[in-house]
Amino acid sequence: EPEVTQTPSHQVTQMGQEVILRCVPISNHLYFYWYRQILGQKVEFLVSFYNNEISEKSEIFDDQFSVERPDGSNFTLKIRSTKLEDSAMYFCASVQGGSGANVLTFGAGSRLTVL
Amino acid sequence: AQTVTQSQPEMSVQEAETVTLSCTYDTSESDYYLFWYKQPPSRQMILVIRQEAYKQQNATENRFSVNFQKAAKSFSLKISDSQLGDAAMYFCAYRSAWTSGSRLTFGEGTQLTVNP
Numbered sequence: 001e002p003e004v005t006q007t008p009s010h011q012v013t014q015m016g017q018e019v020i021l022r023c024v025p026i027s028n029h030l031y032f033y034w035y036r037q038i039l040g041q042k043v044e045f046l047v048s049f050y051n052n053e054i055s056e057k058s059e060i061f062d063d064q065f066s067v068e069r070p071d072g073s074n075f076t077l078k079i080r081s082t083k084l085e086d087s088a089m090y091f092c093a094s095v096q097g098g099s100g101a102n103v104l105t106f107g108a109g110s111r112l113t114v115l
Numbered sequence: 116a117q118t119v120t121q122s123q124p125e126m127s128v129q130e131a132e133t134v135t136l137s138c139t140y141d142t143s144e145s146d147y148y149l150f151w152y153k154q155p156p157s158r159q160m161i162l163v164i165r166q167e168a169y170k171q172q173n174a175t176e177n178r179f180s181v182n183f184q185k186a187a188k189s190f191s192l193k194i195s196d197s198q199l200g201d202a203a204m205y206f207c208a209y210r211s212a213w214t215s216g217s218r219l220t221f222g223e224g225t226q227l228t229v230n231p
Contacts, residue, residue, distance in 0.1 A: 031216040037158075042206070042224055044221075045220065050216050091160060100147060100211055100212040100213075101165075101167065101212070103162055106160035
């Protein structure tokens with residue numbers, strides 16, 4: 001079964017450093033998402049991406065965050081200058097079509113620890 | 116904006132018994148989709164079941180079924196014949212049918228423990 005692949009599985013970084021989290025969505029999927037889950041809390045939407053541009057972003061997704069699809073396969077989330085509160089699990093998801101009926105497939109997540 | 120509420124932070128059930136997890140949501144939309152996702156200790160998000168709001172019939176997937184009450188904006192998950200592998204965090208989620216590529220909005224989650 002096709003999978004969404006995320007790397008790294010765990011990254012430890014110092015406050016103020018830049019971090020790039022990578023995702024390889026399922027190949028025929030067109031919509032891509034990043035979600036965040038702080039330990040013990042709910043899964044929160046960050047951003048959605050379609051046709052090489054952001055289609056929606058939440059209030060969490062401020063100027064410190066950016067997303068990019070640098071080639072035909074990768075979808076990246078960059079955090080420019082990490083803060084302690086950015087420590088969380090970050091999930092990438094993709095879906096084939098825009099219908100709400102379509103089911104998002106999630107990756108296994110990238111755990112980010114900011115020291 | 117849509118909101119999803121899960122009022123049970125933790126639930127427990129004996130193996131082979133039945134348990135029901137509650138979820139309510141708030142929306143002004145008439146057409147939408149509701150989901151239950153399971154998150155085991157590995158933290159992978161796994162789809163359990165999906166319900167279309169325009170369907171009156173409750174969705175069923177093997178031991179998992181939902182009780183969808185559209186007027187009450189309630190969407191509970193029933194797990195029958197609970198197994199040890201069902202132990203996980205369960206998230207209820209909402210997705211609009213009106214916006215292409217719309218986000219999933221999650222509830223706070225319910226941690227389910229299955230006792231042998």
